[in-house]
Amino acid sequence: xxxxxxxxxxxxxxxxTAEVILETGTxxxxxxxxxxxxxxxxxxxxxxxxxxxxxxxxxxxxxxQELIVWDEERCIxxxxxxxxxxxxxxxxxxxxKINLEEEKCVRCEVCVKACPLSALACVE
Ligand code: SF4
Ligand code: SF4
Numbered sequence: 001x002x003x004x005x006x007x008x009x010x011x012x013x014x015x016x017t018a019e020v021i022l023e024t025g026t027x028x029x030x031x032x033x034x035x036x037x038x039x040x041x042x043x044x045x046x047x048x049x050x051x052x053x054x055x056x057x058x059x060x061x062x063x064x065q066e067l068i069v070w071d072e073e074r075c076i077x078x079x080x081x082x083x084x085x086x087x088x089x090x091x092x093x094x095x096x097k098i099n100l101e102e103e104k105c106v107r108c109e110v111c112v113k114a115c116p117l118s119a120l121a122c123v124e
Contacts, residue, residue, distance in 0.1 A: 003051060031106040051063070068107070080115060084111055086110065088104060
């Protein structure tokens with residue numbers, strides 16, 4: 001399960017993630033980081049404990065059920081998103097239609113900018 005974390009203080013001032021890893025013993029993968037926001041991947045079994053501990057520390061926590069929105073009606077299956085996505089979320093199926101493996105998304109938004117039909121958006 002991916003969590004979007006919004007930190008009240010910049011990461012270099014408060015090591016929230018390191019504290020939560022130490023206190024819970026959970027392996028947390030960092031998908032994307034800015035100075036005050038992080039997307040992390042947490043094992044399903046540990047996500048409740050991890051989310052509440054972040055919350056107790058004053059960190060905003062949102063569970064990301066949906067990472068990228070694909071408007072299939074608009075899509076012309078041009079493949080531009082396949083070329084630019086760094087984590088290979090998009091592939092062609094056997095009939096040259098776009099397939100998504102959304103769980104691979106790190107919300108970099110590169111595909112959103114690359115799509116000529118504005119068929120992709122990141123969930124706010
Ligand atoms: S770039 Fe946009 S239009 Fe092209 S395949 Fe991807 S989603 Fe469809
Ligand atoms: S937001 Fe980034 S990682 Fe997610 S599908 Fe688009 S290009 Fe790939």
